[in-house]
Amino acid sequence: MLTISNLTKSFGDHVAVDGISLSIAKGMFYGLLGPNGAGKTTTIQMISSILPPDSGKISVDGLGVYEHASVKMHMGIVPQEIALYDELTALENLIFWGNLYAVHGKTGKDRAAFLLDWVGLADRRHDIVKNYSGGMKRRVNIAAALMHDPGLIVMDEPTVGIDPQSRNKIYELLDELHHQGKTILYTTHYMEEAERMCDKIGIIDKGKIIAEGSLDELKKAHAQEENIVIHFTGEAVSKLGNYVISFPEPQMMTVVTPQARKRLHDVVQLCTEGGIDITGIDIHDAGLESIFLNLTGRQLRD
Amino acid sequence: MWTIAKKDIYIFFKDKRGLFLSLLLPIGLITMFAFAFGGIGQDDEDPAPIHVLYVDADQTTSSKSLIAMLDTIPGIACLSTTAEDATANIKSGDEMAAVVINKGFEMALQTGEDLPVVLQYDQSRVMEIGVLQQLLTSRLSAMKGSVDAHRGINKIMQQSFSNMPPNVQDSIRTSLEENLLQKENHEQLISMQEVVGDAESNWGLIQAVAGTAIMMLLFSVSSIGKSMLDEKESGVLRRLLQTPMHPYGLLFGKMITALVIAVFQLTIMFLFSWLAFGLDIFINIPALIIMILATSLACSAFGVLLASLVTTRKQADSLSTILILFMSAVGGSMIPLFIMPVFMQNAAVVSVNYWSIQGFYDIFWRQAGLEAIVGNALVLTGISAGVLLISMYFYKKNILRLI
Incomplete structure (x- = not known):
């Protein structure tokens, strides 16, 4: 579904992403695990086509993300920041983000209501986001990326800065998405998350993928x-x-x-x-x- | 673009308190300037008179007559004082001028010598002093002319009619006096005709409404433009750019939002001026609509430009305050243009405020037809296009550069 080959990106003298290649099959939960500054977010930004790479190619189902704008319709991006409008309610936020993906009218309203129910916020859907807790905002942040029901979901550390209870709730949601057959690229620096959820893990450090495989494969290969x-x-x-x-x-x-x-x-x-x-x-x-x-x-x- | 605009307009009108305050401030300022420039609130009463001190050291019929003449001028009230107090009051700023009539005034008037009258004044009130000087000079000239005329009549009577019977002499004298002195009333030498404006119009009110409304509009639309920077700083912009929306959709979305809100705000301001101060906004509806649209368009473009020129909200706040106040001052929003020096009046053409205010003057004061404001509207539209192009360049350079 998602193929990345020889991706590089530098900022001045600093090489943020250094020749990354990876392939994520349809329905796979792929974890990109690395410390802060390893190049995870830069990679996500290049995948979401807001940061052009210096070299390399990114394609979704064979279509280059920079060559085919339509690819965006098949991707849902969950950013690391809570990228929502505080002045709007959760429902209004979801409807707005859905509109940007051509999900309009009743379809949009129904989808937004469904997703808010799914993330456990149906009873708070008319509250403005400003009054939500961090964990609730994180859940709306995820729901906003799912308004257009994308096949590929790219999540950039979606559990940063929230309490364990909210984190567990998000894990449950992600498990459900995985079981629905969604393809998920998930970046994190929490090894527990990668160990718990991912089919395949890429360990990234200093802009390079230094190891890749399932948890068992990695253990066999690297854990003497x-x-x-x-x-x-x-x-x-x-x-x-x-x-x-x-x-x-x-x-x-x-x-x-x-x-x-x-x-x-x-x-x-x-x-x-x-x-x-x-x-x-x-x-x-x-x-x-x-x-x-x-x-x-x-x-x-x- | 439309989704962004729809959302921003919804947020603007959703915040009822914010909406109320965004209208209250310009309404408050318009009211204040309407009182200051337009004489609103004075009803039919005369304005407070200007006090002019006088020191009459001559104490003659002529000196008292001069003071009486000055005192009858509308808007001037003469107050007696001593020479020392006159100087002290002017120095302290309590009074602006004093007319000092020294001893020998009547004698000098009779003999044709220089009149011993001194006008003491405060240099900071130079404009009012200029008017006062002219009034004083004209009254003195009238008095001197009258004395000279009587002297001439006496001479003629003595030289040519002294051998006539007294009743004939009296008749001739009366006839001469009627002919020679009838034009003493200077105010009736010329007739006045209003070419622009009438008793119904009030240029000060138009200045207050148009000038203030446009200045406040610039502040409103700049805050809409600046919301782009909030979106950038919160990470929402990054997410927006990840959607299928065109990268310039945000800029144009903000521009549409600013345009709608500007039209709304200007319309409310004019309706308020009509209801509160009786400004006849229905005098030329098509022209008013065109000017409101053109002004709103130019202000909206300016709003997004301000946000595009900088990279952070803090920078935008500082820059917008400086630029809007500067443009409003130069463009005539704060002070009527005709008060300014010629070079500043020429410089005013660079501002949105100038073209808008002049357009509204054309509609309400000059009561010109549609053709008179087309030029202003076209200039404003041209400014909008130019400013928008510059905004697009800086938007790409500053706003879209995420890292």
């Missing part, structure tokens, strides 16, 4: 290491021998290493020498976090 997760009290250390360490939470340290069980004794000894007061230890399989750490030497949240 396991995670030793250490819970502790007191001060953290900045270094632990030659091990790669990270601190996902304040009193939690992750040590990424192959053959974790064999090296456990060594790790505990180093912790003791470093003055770390260990309160608990677990050994986990590698997830996307450790795959990313393994590939880049940095954490996703860096």
Whole structure:
């Protein structure tokens, strides 16, 4: 459905997107996972044809997005910002965005009412968006992109800055869209989201896709290491021998290493020498976090 | 484009309080300027007179006669004072002028010597002083002429008719006086005829309505243009550009919105002027409609230009305030053009305000036909086209450049 080949974009000396190629089949939920500044939003902007690439080609069902304006009718873009009119109600907002995609009159009103019901805001549809919570605005933001019932939905970090409850509600909506057979390109820097929802994940860093595949494929290909997760009290250390360490939470340290069980004794000894007061230890399989750490030497949240 | 316009017009009229305030401010200013320029609210009463101090050191019949003559001039009230107080009051700004009649005034009048009359004044009131000087000079000339005429009559009577009987002399003298002194009333030397304007019209009211309405209109439409920058800053513009809408659809959508709101606002302003001040807006309906449309078009184009020239809302706020106030001042919205120096009157043609105000003057004051305002309307339409082209260039350069 969506094919991108050798896409590049630079801003001055900074290469934001560096030769990205990917292919998303119809009905696939594709996650583009990377830290802030990796090039995700720039890629989305090029796909949505508002930022022309320096080189490369983007096509939807074989039609170039810059050559065929009609492609826009098949794409629904959910931007990272809450791009709605605060002065309008949720219903009015959806009708307006639908009008821009030639969804007019009763069809538009019915579709808007249906989508607001679908996102759980039917009873608030006549309230102006300004009075909505962040999570409610996010849901309307998604609904606005679906007014013309697009086959391809491109979402740029649609869960940024909202509470876990609202996030879960959005996950449910996305699962439903996935089951409806929509093709979804989803960017995020939350590994949990990618692990939970995506059929295929592309890990992007410094403008390049450094790994791609399903979660299992990525684990097989890149996760030779396991995670030793250490819970502790007191001060953290900045270094632990030659091990790669990270601190996902304040009193939690992750040590990424192959053959974790064999090296456990060594790790505990180093912790003791470093003055770390260990309160608990677990050994986990590698997830996307450790795959990313393994590939880049940095954490996703860096 | 139409979807954008429809949405913006809906938002404008949806906010009832905002709508009320957007009309209240121009109505308030029009009312204030109507009182200032048009004499609205004075009914048939005479305006407050200008006080002129006088110091009569001569205390003769002639000096008192001069003061009496000045005091009878409409709009002038003479107040007696001392020489010291006169100077002090002028210096303090409490009074603008004093006529000082020194001793020997009557004697000088009789002998034909220079008259010992001094007009003390405040230089900042130079325009009023000019009028006062002329009035004083004309009254003194009249008095001097009268004295000279009597002297001439006496001389003629003595030289030519002294041997006549007294009753014949009296008859001749009366006849001579009637012939030589009958034209003393200067005001009746010329007759006055109004060519433009009549008792019903009020140029000050027209100035207040047209000038203020256009200035406030520029502020209103500039805020509509500036909403593009809000949309850019909130990310809505990015989303709009992701839709099938043409990139220039937003610019033209804002222009249509501004045009509709401008027509609405101008219409309300003229209706208010008709209802509140009795401005005869029905004098030439087709001409009025054309001028309202042309003015609204030019102001709308100017509104989107202001937003296109800058990249942030803050910049737009500063720039629009400066440009609108400058254009309104130069174009005659704040001060009637005829008060300004010639070079400023010439410079006024660069502003939308000038062409609009002149067009409305043509309709309401000169009561000219449709053909008289066609030129103004065409110039305004030309300005709109030119400004819109410039706006399109800067819109692409500043607004559409998202990163």
